[in-house]
Amino acid sequence: MAHDFTPLQNDRILRAARGQTVDRPPMWVMRQAGRYLPEYHEAKGQHDFFECCRSPEIASTLTLQPIDRYDGFIDAAIIFSDILVIPQAMGMEVQMVDKVGPQFPNPLRSPQDQQYADVLGKDVDVKEELDYVYKAITLTRQKLKGRVPLIGFCGAPWTLLCYMVEGGGTKMFRWAKTWVYEYGAESKKLLQKISEICVEYLVLQVEAGAQMLQVFDSWAGELTPTAFEEFSLPFLRYISKHTKERLKERGLEVVPMTVFAKGAWYALEQLCESEYETVGLDWLHDPAEAMRIAKGRVTLQGNADPGILYGSDESVTKLVEGMVKGFGGGKERWIVNLGHGITPGVDPEKLKHFFEEVVRCTRSSVAKRAS
Numbered sequence: 001m002a003h004d005f006t007p008l009q010n011d012r013i014l015r016a017a018r019g020q021t022v023d024r025p026p027m028w029v030m031r032q033a034g035r036y037l038p039e040y041h042e043a044k045g046q047h048d049f050f051e052c053c054r055s056p057e058i059a060s061t062l063t064l065q066p067i068d069r070y071d072g073f074i075d076a077a078i079i080f081s082d083i084l085v086i087p088q089a090m091g092m093e094v095q096m097v098d099k100v101g102p103q104f105p106n107p108l109r110s111p112q113d114q115q116y117a118d119v120l121g122k123d124v125d126v127k128e129e130l131d132y133v134y135k136a137i138t139l140t141r142q143k144l145k146g147r148v149p150l151i152g153f154c155g156a157p158w159t160l161l162c163y164m165v166e167g168g169g170t171k172m173f174r175w176a177k178t179w180v181y182e183y184g185a186e187s188k189k190l191l192q193k194i195s196e197i198c199v200e201y202l203v204l205q206v207e208a209g210a211q212m213l214q215v216f217d218s219w220a221g222e223l224t225p226t227a228f229e230e231f232s233l234p235f236l237r238y239i240s241k242h243t244k245e246r247l248k249e250r251g252l253e254v255v256p257m258t259v260f261a262k263g264a265w266y267a268l269e270q271l272c273e274s275e276y277e278t279v280g281l282d283w284l285h286d287p288a289e290a291m292r293i294a295k296g297r298v299t300l301q302g303n304a305d306p307g308i309l310y311g312s313d314e315s316v317t318k319l320v321e322g323m324v325k326g327f328g329g330g331k332e333r334w335i336v337n338l339g340h341g342i343t344p345g346v347d348p349e350k351l352k353h354f355f356e357e358v359v360r361c362t363r364s365s366v367a368k369r370a371s
């Protein structure tokens, strides 16, 4: 299905992801459509979270809110959805409980559970089950009218496995660790199954209008370097390789891809060799050190501590100055972002100050390039 969308007016992020020159580093923020915005609560009203994801009208409205508010600063929209729509498509029930987070009433506790065989055996119709996401993407592209590119996304297999076996957020990772350290072979079967669904899901998001893709491995940092190499990295690589192959086969644009493996600072070298154009960094990375490791092979994305937005304007300025310097002053392959999602309770004006300071601090590099 080919769409007739308005041509793109701001391709900064796509150019930066591909290592091409830009007039200033592109900026966006993970979870930019969310609870820190009063207009989010207003538009969401009494609707359940997943109801918002399933309504293309509401999802597209929420996606556009930060684009309107930070017009001229934000260089990408990310479709309003959640990584947990994949476990739902695989037949698992997930609820979003207010002030608690996601809850699975029946988590996958062991490979002996009938549910494990059911989940592995289910022939998931990724087109049909997640049709509402594609519809939301297409509608959002229409509403964006080419202002900025639209990012599609999915959860990484390891992070999704964690949620499926833990049944929600956790500090202990008791069940996830039981799976990898006691049921290693069974874990890999599940990770492979999730990976195949991710590939199809990402390709269908591009077909619907997504212009860039991000894979969120939010719980990568719970693994040891060795366990990450065994239980996460191969599946992240499977996703980039096969998504690109499938996009080519289907005559779709091979869009830039980002991998964000939170906490996996030790794996930066390997992530630079994983067929992703962009590698997301959390705030535990020193930007200059990350640049030395990346050696211009990929575009780095990040990495301000989201907590800085609870601080004073002066603290934000100081952090931005250091971050800009660390990432090469704005002349190198860099997409500005936080090191994780923006959190509730942040004053939206503080984020504006953050953007303004990045623009101010990178202006000289732009002037230098033009001269």
Ligand SMILES: Cc1c2[nH]c(c1CCC(=O)O)Cc1[nH]c(c(CCC(=O)O)c1C)Cc1[nH]c(c(CCC(=O)O)c1C)Cc1[nH]c(c(C)c1CCC(=O)O)C2
Residues within 6 Å of the ligand: 029, 030, 031, 032, 033, 034, 035, 049, 078, 079, 080, 081, 082, 083, 084, 096, 098, 099, 100, 101, 102, 153, 169, 216, 218, 341
């Ligand atoms: C781990 C994860 C989830 N979801 C996601 C991740 C990966 C990124 C990360 O590590 O933060 C990804 C996600 N979730 C959401 C988006 C939308 C797009 C955007 O970034 O603006 C994206 C990209 C909306 C959301 N997803 C959720 C909300 C809040 C829902 C609400 O209460 O209104 C939003 C706006 C709920 C959610 N969804 C999830 C959790 C743990 C929670 C509850 C806790 C929390 O909010 O941080 C799972």
